[in-house]
Each structure stands twice: as structure tokens, then as C-alpha cells.
Amino acid sequence: MRVGFIGAGNMAGAIVRGIVAEGTLPAEDLAVTSAHGRSAQALARETGVDAPGSNEELVERTGPRGVVVLAVKPHLIAEVLEPLGDLLAEQDSLVVSLAAGTPLATLESFLPPGQAVVRVMPNVNALVGAGMAAVCGNASTSEDQVDAVVGLFETVGSAIVLAERDFPAYTAIAGSAPAFAAHFVEALARAAVRNGLPKMLATRIAAQTMLGTARTMLERGTTPAQLADMVSSPGGTTIAGSLAMEDAGFSPAVVRGVQAVIDRDREIAAG
Numbered sequence: 001m002r003v004g005f006i007g008a009g010n011m012a013g014a015i016v017r018g019i020v021a022e023g024t025l026p027a028e029d030l031a032v033t034s035a036h037g038r039s040a041q042a043l044a045r046e047t048g049v050d051a052p053g054s055n056e057e058l059v060e061r062t063g064p065r066g067v068v069v070l071a072v073k074p075h076l077i078a079e080v081l082e083p084l085g086d087l088l089a090e091q092d093s094l095v096v097s098l099a100a101g102t103p104l105a106t107l108e109s110f111l112p113p114g115q116a117v118v119r120v121m122p123n124v125n126a127l128v129g130a131g132m133a134a135v136c137g138n139a140s141t142s143e144d145q146v147d148a149v150v151g152l153f154e155t156v157g158s159a160i161v162l163a164e165r166d167f168p169a170y171t172a173i174a175g176s177a178p179a180f181a182a183h184f185v186e187a188l189a190r191a192a193v194r195n196g197l198p199k200m201l202a203t204r205i206a207a208q209t210m211l212g213t214a215r216t217m218l219e220r221g222t223t224p225a226q227l228a229d230m231v232s233s234p235g236g237t238t239i240a241g242s243l244a245m246e247d248a249g250f251s252p253a254v255v256r257g258v259q260a261v262i263d264r265d266r267e268i269a270a271g
């Protein structure tokens with residue numbers, strides 16, 4: 001399978017670096033383009049992938065039946081897709097869009113009828129093989145094509161098939177949530193700095209603690225509530241901290257943040 005990425009920014013960079021590091025596909029089967037070519041060339045130099053001079057050339061080198069991944073910002077999808085429509089149809093390419101708030105119906109409206117399109121919401125942790133991706137194909141996509149995309153993203157983390165109506169909530173807790181987790185680590189570290197720990201050490205300690213907490217839940221099936229109970233000694237330190245965080249509005253702040261992502265996703269979708 002040959003895969004071309006239109007866009008060489010944060011997300012494409014994370015996926016390409018992850019795929020190359022994991023050895024999922026040989027670097028020569030991957031290609032990237034960017035708006036002015038500079039970020040694509042830098043990524044190509046770093047990873048050994050190809051950096052064709054235009055999006056048309058990228059589709060040609062990726063096809064026939066190649067995967068063309070749209071990794072540009074949502075507002076650029078129309079101007080990138082429309083000129084490529086005939087070539088994508090001719091090559092029988094599979095179009096994969098990573099764009100937030102951009103439904104399959106919108107993507108289809110920029111392409112010839114019958115074009116196979118898959119919507120994916122990945123996250124940046126693909127960079128270290130620990131990503132989370134949701135996948136949804138349109139009516140023109142075969143089961144094999146959806147499976148191939150799931151398989152590709154499984155090599156850089158976890159991947160699931162998800163109904164398109166659930167993409168906004170999923171985007172909040174997977175696509176955007178690495179930023180929220182990073183804010184939490186940063187806040188923990190700053191609080192420790194206030195109490196005398198050096199920032200780098202505090203950040204490492206907090207990040208390792210997040211990693212271990214996630215692994216305990218995923219590998220042992222421990223629920224968040226069970227894990228909190230395991231840590232909270234009666235009359236101890238943790239329950240004092242947890243209740244103080246709740247008193248300061250921790251859960252309502254997180255719920256509002258998730259809702260804001262969902263609302264913004266719907267706003268982008270509405271245009």
C-alpha cells in the first residue's frame with residue numbers, strides 16, 4: 001500500500017514519523033507535500049519519505065488504488081480536493097481525511113460521485129506509536145478499504161470504527177485531549193515547582209504518573225473510580241487533594257471543555 005499525505009504539519013508529521021519508526025511501510029512507499037514544500041522536504045529529509053513537487057504528482061505517485069491522506073486545516077479542504085477530483089477517480093484512490101468538523105457529506109461534495117472517502121480522527125500520540133484513531137467510511141468504501149485504514153492506524157496506536165455521529169464527542173476526548181492531558185501535567189508540575197521541585201524533574205514525574213495511570217486502567221481493566229479508591233487512604237493525603245480539586249471545579253471545568261470542543265466541531269461543520 002502506498003500512502004501520500006497532503007500536508008506535512010503536526011498531525012501528518014506525527015503519523016509519518018510513527019509509521020516509519022514502527023516499520024509499518026517502507027519510507028519509499030510514503031510521500032508528503034506541504035503548502036510551500038519546505039515542511040514536506042524537511043520531513044522527507046528526516047524520515048526518508050518522498051516529497052513530490054505538487055499534490056497532483058503526489059496522487060500520481062501514490063496511485064493506482066493508493067491512499068491519499070488530507071492533512072490540511074479544515075478550511076483548506078475544498079481548495080485542495082477540488083482540483084484533484086478527476087485524478088483521484090482515474091487512479092481509484094482512497095481519500096482519507098483527518099480534518100476536524102468536516103463530515104463525509106462535505107468531503108463528497110468536493111469530489112466526483114462514487115469516490116471512496118474515509119474520515120479519520122487521529123491524535124498526535126501516533127508519534128510514539130500510542131495514538132488513538134476513529135475511522136468511518138462513506139457508502140462508496142468497501143469493508144476491505146476501511147479495514148486497511150484501521151490497520152494502518154493500528155500500527156501507530158489503537159484504532160476503532162466509529163459511527164460518524166459520534167465523531168464530535170470522540171474528537172474532544174481523543175483528538176483534542178492530548179492538549180488537555182498536557183495542561184494537567186503542566187499544572188501538576190507548576191504546583192510542585194511552587195513547593196520547591198525543579199520544573200523538568202516535576203514534569204517528568206507527572207508525565208510518568210499519567211502514563212502509569214493510563215496503563216493500569218487499560219492493561220488491568222481498573223476503572224477510574226476503582227483506581228482513585230485504591231490510592232485514597234481513609235483520612236489520608238489523596239482524598240484531601242481530590243476533594244479540594246472538586247471544590248475548585250475540576251469535573252465541571254473538564255465537562256465544559258469537552259462541550260466546547262463538540263460545539264466548535266459542529267460550528268466548523270456548519271461552515
Ligand SMILES: NC(=O)C1=CN([C@@H]2O[C@H](COP(=O)(O)OP(=O)(O)OC[C@H]3O[C@@H](n4cnc5c(N)ncnc54)[C@H](O)[C@@H]3O)[C@@H](O)[C@H]2O)C=CC1
Nearest residue numbers: 007008009010011034035071072073074098099100124175
Ligand atoms: N494536530 C492534531 O493534533 C490533530 C489534527 N487533526 C487534523 O489534522 C489536520 C492537520 O492539522 P495539523 O497537522 O495540526 O495542521 P498544521 O497547520 O500543523 O499542518 C497543516 C499542513 O498543511 C499544509 N498545507 C496547507 N495548504 C496546503 C496545500 N495546498 N497543499 C499541501 N499542503 C498544504 C501546510 O503546509 C502544513 O504542512 C487538520 O484538519 C486537523 O483538524 C486531527 C486530529 C489531531
Ligand SMILES: O=C(O)[C@@H]1CCC=N1
Nearest residue numbers: 099100171175176177
Ligand atoms: O484543534 C483541532 O481542531 C484539531 C482537531 C483535534 C485536535 N486538533
